[in-house]
Amino acid sequence: MAVFDYLREFNFASVCFRLFLAMVFGGILGLERAKKGRAAGFRTYMFVCIGAALTVLLSQYEAELLATRWADTVQRIGVHSDASRFGAQVINGIGFLGAGTIITVRQQQVKGLTTAAGLWASACMGLAIGAGFYEAVFLSFVLIFLSVVFFQRLENNLIEQTADINLYMEFTSLNKIAPVISRIKEMQVRVYSVEIDRGKKGNGLYPNAVFSLHLTTRMPHSQLISVLSKLDGITMIKEI
Numbered sequence: 001m002a003v004f005d006y007l008r009e010f011n012f013a014s015v016c017f018r019l020f021l022a023m024v025f026g027g028i029l030g031l032e033r034a035k036k037g038r039a040a041g042f043r044t045y046m047f048v049c050i051g052a053a054l055t056v057l058l059s060q061y062e063a064e065l066l067a068t069r070w071a072d073t074v075q076r077i078g079v080h081s082d083a084s085r086f087g088a089q090v091i092n093g094i095g096f097l098g099a100g101t102i103i104t105v106r107q108q109q110v111k112g113l114t115t116a117a118g119l120w121a122s123a124c125m126g127l128a129i130g131a132g133f134y135e136a137v138f139l140s141f142v143l144i145f146l147s148v149v150f151f152q153r154l155e156n157n158l159i160e161q162t163a164d165i166n167l168y169m170e171f172t173s174l175n176k177i178a179p180v181i182s183r184i185k186e187m188q189v190r191v192y193s194v195e196i197d198r199g200k201k202g203n204g205l206y207p208n209a210v211f212s213l214h215l216t217t218r219m220p221h222s223q224l225i226s227v228l229s230k231l232d233g234i235t236m237i238k239e240i
Contacts, residue, residue, distance in 0.1 A: 015057060026050060027049075048094065056087055118148060128140065169237045184228070191213060197209065
């Protein structure tokens with residue numbers, strides 16, 4: 001479209017539009033993470049997307065100078081520039097930022113993978129914005145937004161109906177684990193494995209265990225958790 005063609009040119013209006021678009025789209029993606037209390041939320045996504053867009057703009061600015069204002073100097077000293085190298089460093093660098101959002105909590109559950117992947121996708125979107133590839137930008141924003149916000153419900157429904165389930169439980173004492181295993185077997189649930197941690201009373205940690213289970217009958221995960229949570233001696237139960 002004619003509007004996009006104009007905004008693809010390297011001028012003040014296109015620079016302002018690209019940075020503003022990066023701020024808006026990055027911030028919208030970060031809102032969902034912020035609502036869930038994630039460390040990388042609204043402003044983090046916004047900064048990442050703006051920074052990625054600015055990186056591509058910087059590479060375009062350098063290429064523009066080398067082709068115009070600095071052309072004589074380039075010919076004299078033989079400078080060779082690759083405008084894509086800045087973007088490549090963004091892709092590498094965002095890995096360190098994303099890795100900082102991934103943690104393993106004491107329930108032996110990894111958290112932060114979705115946030116890290118979202119940051120990486122936001123950075124890639126910022127690179128496309130900075131390059132003026134608007135057709136891909138709008139499509140990728142819609143797809144990423146759907147994946148982050150709406151497809152989570154589909155994922156939760158699929159997980160709820162799967163036959164395998166991992167449960168983290170905390171107990172008042174180790175003696176309470178055996179009755180729980182017996183009750184699980186009474187419900188025709190197969191026990192794959194049980195990883196027991198005796199806990200450290202000095203640190204306020206209760207004895208706990210991670211159960212890997214297989215449902216031989218069609219039973220919602222919430223139903224199994226509801227039955228087990230009523231057993232004596234269980235202070236906490238959570239699907240991981």
